[in-house]
Structures are given as structure tokens and as C-alpha cells.
Amino acid sequence: MVGLICITIAKAAFTNRFNDFSAILGNSKYLNIYSRDQKFFDKFDALLFTNFVISTAIFICICYRVLHSDLRLDPNSMLKIIFSIGVFLIIKVLFERLIASLFNMDEVIDHYIFQKTSYTNFFGMLLIPVNALLIYSITPSKLLLYFILSFLLILLVISLGTSLKRYQNLIKSNLFYFILYLCTLEIAPYVILYKFVTLY
Template sequence: MLREVISNDWFTVFLVLGLSFIVLCKFLFASRFNDFVTVIGNSKYLKIYARDQKFIDGFDALLFLNLIISVSIFLYLAYTSLVNPSEFDLTQFFKLIFGIGVLFLIKVLLERLIGSIFEIDSLIDSYLFQKTTYKNYTGFILLPINCLLIYTISPTKHVIYACFILIVLINLLGFISTFKNHQKLLLNNLFYFILYLCALEIGPYLILFKLIKDFNA
């Protein structure tokens, strides 16, 4: 028997919307999508499609839309399960989606601006492609996880923390892959690399944490 969850109908709408973006992505980019789903443990996707990346990429855009929906649902579930149990608020949920989407987009644009200023566009483009790939893969994995948390598994503290660890591991793999590919260059500019991590990798997530903390403010 399915577990009763407040506002399952709204969650279902957003889950179907996220699934629609993934299905459309597979329909329009079948070969690339098949390579994408095996990106963990297989560098084929990164090697092939890094050469063909564009500033606005339809494949990544569709997966990005699913990403912000899936991340928003997961964070909403985590917040209402662990911090402040409450009724589903559609307005607050839209604010969360908007905040996460804007945060991710601003972060990417700032990184591209830095690449242009320091004339390292090719390095930044390669880095962003790999990072975006693993972030989109996180959204891809979160879709079925959200389904389980909403309809089957109770989102207890241990379950939520286990999901957070899985998300961190996926993105850590992406970071390690990027570091290995550009190890020499990064070590030669270690100070700037650490400055970058603090400003554009750690900083935005502190902002996201603040956004979630003040969610009901």
C-alpha cells in the first residue's frame, strides 16, 4: 500500500514534468543519452561530447530543467521531514525552484566570465562541461529517488542523509575526474584554484543553505 503523503498530487505533477524533460532528451538525443547514463565509471561520454559543446546546448538544457525540479523536490522533502514538518506550500516551492535555478545559472555565468577575463576559456569550458554532466546526472538519479521518498519509503533522517551522501559522491567523482585531467595546470596555480573553490564552489552552496534555512521566513 502506498504511503500517504501531503500534496502527492503536486509532487506527481512536478515528477511527471521532470520525467518529460528526460524522455524528450532521450527522444531528441538518443545516442548521446545512452552514453550519458553510463558516465559513472565510463569516460566515453566526456571524451566524445566535450569537443562538441556549445554555449546553449539543448541536451544539457533539458537535463538542467529536470535537475532544478529534482533538487527542489528533494530539498523540500528533506526540509519538511527533518527541520519543519508542514503542509505543502506551492508558492514556497516555486520560490525554491526559482532560487535554485537562478543560483546555478549565475554560478555558470560567473565562471564563464572569469574564463574570459583570465583568457582560459578552453579550460573553463572543459571544466564546466564535466561539472555540468555530473550535476545533470545527479538530477537524473534524484528523479527515481524522489519517487521512492514520496510514494514508498518514509524520508527518515537516515534515508535523507544517505541520499545526501550519494549526491556528494557523484559530484565528488566529477571533481576528481576534472582534477586528474588538469592536474598539472591546477597544481601550478594552486593559490588561484583554492580561491576559486572558496568563491565559486563553496560560497554558492552556503547561499543555498541559507536559502533553505530561511525557507519559511
């Protein structure tokens, strides 16, 4: 309900922007228009980010319950997961901006972060009906979860491909730094998080 309320407020307060955002996978109009007018704190992105964090936490809990049927998550654990995801992503973005400032790549990284955040928020919207079906209608199974994860992975690859295509000339001329960026800021944080979760 909180996720739906966030999306409803975003649509009501920013109708034109929300309509452009809804078609983000089909065209780059949203990215071209709104990436120019970025703010450190954007109400529209904040609303959609809140939904993404909540929806992702719910989906993780569903996967956890299916894969470990003998274990149960209480409301406090759910809140901890929501808080952890939110803090992790915010710190990651702030760290990326810090690195961009140190290497004088603010403009490029700002556009890249905006694009990545936009796709992430779109995935958060997709998770609302998925979560609703898995909770209230369809009994989730491992096979179904693998299918959903595969579908989301395909969308992620498409969005990543769009980002790479958009900056392909810049990436080619700075291939070493791009690989270094991927390893340190895109892959390593998730590996560390996975290790931390599995251990504790």
C-alpha cells in the same frame, strides 16, 4: 512528471548522446566527445538541467518536511524554490565564464563547466527514482535521508576526483589560482546561499 518528460525528450531526440551520457560515471567517453562541440545553449543539457532543478527542489522539500515536520510547503513555495535554484545556478555559470574571459582561461573553464554540468545533470536523473520512492512508497526518515545524502556525496567526490585527475597537471602549475577559484566560485556562493536561506 515534468522531469520524466524532459528526460524522455532528451533520450528520443539525442539517443546516442543520451546512451553515452548514461555511462558517464563508468567512463569518460561522453566528456571526451561532446566537450569539443559545446554551445552556449545546448538543448540536450537544457532538458537535463530542467529535470535537475525540479528534482533537486523536490528532494529539498522532502528533506525540509522530514526535518521540520510541523511545517508545510505550499505549491507557491515549491515554485519559488525551483525558480531560485535555476536562477542561482545559471548566474553562477555565467559568472564563472566571465571570470574565465577576464583571465584568458576560456577553454579550460569551458571544459570544466561542461564536465561539472554533466555530472550535475546525471545526479538529477538519479534523484527521480529516489524522489518517487520517498513520495509514493517509502516513508522518509532522518536516517534514510542521511544515507541518501551520503551516497550522493560519495558520487560527488568521485566526479570531483575525476575532474581533478583530468586537469591535475594544469592544477599543479596554477595551484594558487585553483584554490582561489574553489573558495570564490565553488564554496563562497553556497555559503552565502545557506546564510540567506537560514535568515529569510
